[in-house]
Amino acid sequence: MISAETAELRILDAAEALFYGRGIQAVGMDEIRSASGVSLKRLYRLFPSKGDLVQAYLRRRDVRWRQKLAAYADARDTPEERILAVFDWLHEWFGEPEFRGCAFSNSFGELGATSSAVAETARAHKEAFVRYLAELTAAAGKPASLADHLALLAEGAITTAAITGSAEPARRAGEAARVLLKAAQR
Amino acid sequence: MISAETAELRILDAAEALFYGRGIQAVGMDEIRSASGVSLKRLYRLFPSKGDLVQAYLRRRDVRWRQKLAAYADARDTPEERILAVFDWLHEWFGEPEFRGCAFSNSFGELGATSSAVAETARAHKEAFVRYLAELTAAAGKPASLADHLALLAEGAITTAAITGSAEPARRAGEAARVLLKAAQR
DNA sequence: GGGTGTGGAGAACGCGCGTTCTCCTCTTCC
DNA sequence: GGAAGAGGAGAACGCGCGTTCTCCACACCC
Numbered sequence: 001m002i003s004a005e006t007a008e009l010r011i012l013d014a015a016e017a018l019f020y021g022r023g024i025q026a027v028g029m030d031e032i033r034s035a036s037g038v039s040l041k042r043l044y045r046l047f048p049s050k051g052d053l054v055q056a057y058l059r060r061r062d063v064r065w066r067q068k069l070a071a072y073a074d075a076r077d078t079p080e081e082r083i084l085a086v087f088d089w090l091h092e093w094f095g096e097p098e099f100r101g102c103a104f105s106n107s108f109g110e111l112g113a114t115s116s117a118v119a120e121t122a123r124a125h126k127e128a129f130v131r132y133l134a135e136l137t138a139a140a141g142k143p144a145s146l147a148d149h150l151a152l153l154a155e156g157a158i159t160t161a162a163i164t165g166s167a168e169p170a171r172r173a174g175e176a177a178r179v180l181l182k183a184a185q186r
Numbered sequence: 187m188i189s190a191e192t193a194e195l196r197i198l199d200a201a202e203a204l205f206y207g208r209g210i211q212a213v214g215m216d217e218i219r220s221a222s223g224v225s226l227k228r229l230y231r232l233f234p235s236k237g238d239l240v241q242a243y244l245r246r247r248d249v250r251w252r253q254k255l256a257a258y259a260d261a262r263d264t265p266e267e268r269i270l271a272v273f274d275w276l277h278e279w280f281g282e283p284e285f286r287g288c289a290f291s292n293s294f295g296e297l298g299a300t301s302s303a304v305a306e307t308a309r310a311h312k313e314a315f316v317r318y319l320a321e322l323t324a325a326a327g328k329p330a331s332l333a334d335h336l337a338l339l340a341e342g343a344i345t346t347a348a349i350t351g352s353a354e355p356a357r358r359a360g361e362a363a364r365v366l367l368k369a370a371q372r
Numbered sequence: 373g374g375g376t377g378t379g380g381a382g383a384a385c386g387c388g389c390g391t392t393c394t395c396c397t398c399t400t401c402c
Numbered sequence: 403g404g405a406a407g408a409g410g411a412g413a414a415c416g417c418g419c420g421t422t423c424t425c426c427a428c429a430c431c432c
Contacts, residue, residue, distance in 0.1 A: 022299045025211045028419050039380050040421085050420065105345050106295030112349070113208045113286060122349050149362035152342030152355060159291050159341050163298075163308050169338060176335035179369050180362060214389055216412095225410045226391085236390065 010036040058121045079140035087174030094167035101162025142184045196222040201243045244307045265326035273360030280353035287348025328370045
């Protein structure tokens with residue numbers, strides 16, 4: 001018998017792959033059961049409803065996504081380089097075969113009007129992202145408005161990359177970010 | 187008895203309000219019947235499946251959206267003003283009470299992985315938008331790359347406005363667009 | 373060893389939805 | 403007036419899904 005922690009991990013891994021890859025409403029609980037190998041009974045003990053599982057999926061993805069981004073960008077030497085590294089990281093992400101856009105924008109589009117929990121989680125994710133960019137721009141001695149502008153570029157790149165199926169938008173956004181960065185008074 | 191054209195209009199109006207406002211999978215055909223006042227039988231004669239209705243909804247919205255944008259921007263006097271007017275128009279759009287983000291990004295997030303027709307329609311919409319921006323930047327004697335950068339800003343503004351529920355992202359995107367416009371060599 | 377309980381497999385239930393069918397009404401043409 | 407057909411209302415059907423329940427196997431404790 002596998003431990004409760006392992007079961008939870010397996011469920012979340014399966015849920016993330018399926019929800020992100022095909023959309024939340026397109027995936028049934030039975031499919032998560034087969035993919036995770038955890039029985040429905042146990043699944044429902046750990047996550048009392050599909051909504052709870054969706055929330056857990058989104059929350060874990062939020063944390064991991066921002067951690068990966070920060071780990072990548074913070075490795076650069078200067079504040080300016082860290083800012084531009086965000087767009088390099090996006091380019092890597094867009095190149096992953098499973099890439100299908102922003103999980104939060106996607107679930108917001110799908111369920112935001114129906115579920116206030118999903119809407120709130122998406123809002124919190126975007127807010128945390130722009131907060132991180134604001135840290136980077138502040139460290140570079142740039143105004144906070146630059147962080148908003150960069151966030152819009154990144155957001156647009158994610159959506160465009162998803163819909164066009166190309167990683168190029170990350171490069172285009174990086175070019176624009178470089179211009180804005182240079183133009184921003186310090 | 188109402189004419190076939192009127193019935194089609196009523197159906198498309200109801201479908202647009204419901205699909206856009208609540209998401210495609212969250213709206214049943216019965217609801218479109220009640221909202222449009224057109225019987226199911228007739229509905230299915232005009233649109234043989236829900237998928238056909240979704241495609242008709244998206245195609246009509248694509249044309250109308252771009253027409254409204256162009257009508258607004260083309261009224262400005264100079265090429266530069268027309269470019270910046272795009273972001274003013276976004277601000278007006280974001281302020282509408284029914285605004286809930288980009289219908290195409292939303293349906294792509296919801297059904298893009300399942301329905302290649304929806305994915306293709308979303309791609310075509312985004313492509314047409316960037317083509318329009320390219321016309322504007324070309325008329326201003328700016329490079330085509332500027333159009334890509336502006337498109338990313340606009341795209342990001344739409345998503346951010348939807349998720350945060352604020353019209354401000356249009357202003358922020360307009361600020362960044364002004365900087366990019368000034369910096370672009372003519 | 374026998375009771376007790378935990379867990380797995382999957383059937384069952386209830387509901388909603390896309391789609392089709394039935395029945396009735398009204399109009400139109402001879 | 404009556405036959406015929408079109409159209410509307412909504413019931414019916416089939417299916418999928420979220421959730422719960424049943425039945426059985428197996429481990430653990432006295």
